[in-house]
Amino acid sequence: MERVVLRFLLASAVILTAATVISGERVNKTSATAGLVWSKGKSKSDLSSKPEQGNNDDASAGEDDDLDGGFTSLDGMLQWAIGHSDPVKLKESAEDVQRLSASELQKRQLEIKELIEKMKMPSDAQLMQIAIDDLINSSSSLEDRQRALQELLILVEPLDNANDLNKLGGLAVVIQELNHPDPDTRRLSAWILELGALTKLIKMVKSASIEEAIKALYAVSALIRNNFSGQELFYAESGDAMLQEILSNSNSDIRLCRKAVFLVADLVECQLENIAIAESPVFRNRFFLKSIVDLTASTDLDLQEKALVAIKNLLQLKTTEALIFKDFCDLNGSLERMRQQLLDLMASEDHRDYAVDLETLRREVELLFREKLGKVENIASLVSGYNFMHPYLARRN
DSSP states (O other): HHHHHHHHHHHHHHHHHHHHHHHHTTTTTTTTTSSOOOTTTOOOSSSSOOOOOSSSOOHHHHHHHHHHOOOSSHHHHHHHHHHOOOOOHHHHHHHHHHOHHHHHHHHHHHHHHHHHHHTTTOOOHHHHHHHHHHHHHHTTOOOHHHHHHHHHHHSSSHHHHHHHHHHHTTTHHHHHTTTOSHHHHHHHHHHEEEEHHHHHHHHHHHHHHHOHHHHHHHHHHHHHHHHHHHHHHHHHHHHHHHHHHHHHHHSSHHHHHHHHHHHHHHHHHHHOOOSOOOOOOGGGOOHHHHHHHHHGGGGHHHHHHHHHHHHHHHSSSSSSSSHHIISSOOOOHHHHHHHHHHHHHHSSSTTEEEEEEEHHHHHHHHHHHHHHHHHHHHHHHHHHHHHHHHHHHHHHH
């Protein structure tokens, strides 16, 4: 019990000493979170104001950067205070505090509380809201948008903050930034979503709201494309099962199916380009493969094209079995039915060019399939011939 009391006394001393120093240093200076720039839409009465430019030299600017606030608890302030206090003064303050009476200690606690309230340090949630507001503001400059994204990237690292991002409406806002023409802005957005939202996004793909599901799947695709750490997390969160569920469900929205099969093609292509990376078992799952082959029967030409690209990539994997495509998926029959459909479309002037291009892709898939199947059949013939000749060879020996 004495240890707890002593620790609390020391904490009080540390916080009060450091806070007093901070208070003194901050006269006519910036807020506790001087390293961050607030949204223009917030008034000084709502949040700490933006740091003024001009009189502060480089040294004071660097000093302010070290004085970031946003403490949500006394424990958080304690950790910061210890790291920014002089050890000798800390020891002296601790000794002074131990000699305080109960009433004097209570008075010190009230002083600390009042000082914290006076400093008005914004919480992480408030900082996140400020950054989100900057992104929502269409008049924000590119520099302001990137600064807001950089702040969010830091803030979403703790799990609780990552959950708050969606509660504050920031998830949808950051997803929109994936469409920004500036590559650095898109990159920062992807990093934020990977750190704080990939798991949430995968769950959102299953949303009853089709529009929300489509946007979430688009964001997932952007996050894990050519991103191996993102893909590992995607598979760990059963993202492949989520894709299979979409593709095998006949009631799935066609826009969702397009994005899902496009993502499959992209993941397989990434696998082909990086053979050292462990391959997902889903690429060998016959039900998964059949769900993709069945998409070629769609009347939507865009979906057919994306399905053909996915099949083409899957056929190039060494682990996929040609006989599964032949016997279980009926790829032969699907490709032939598609050929007849495209021939009919070629008779229409409106669809002729697209149908010709699609037929070219269909033929490429067919040739790859026959090549892969031919290798299996040749091996089977060799094995059969060996088994037939084996008794005679054994006699000769």
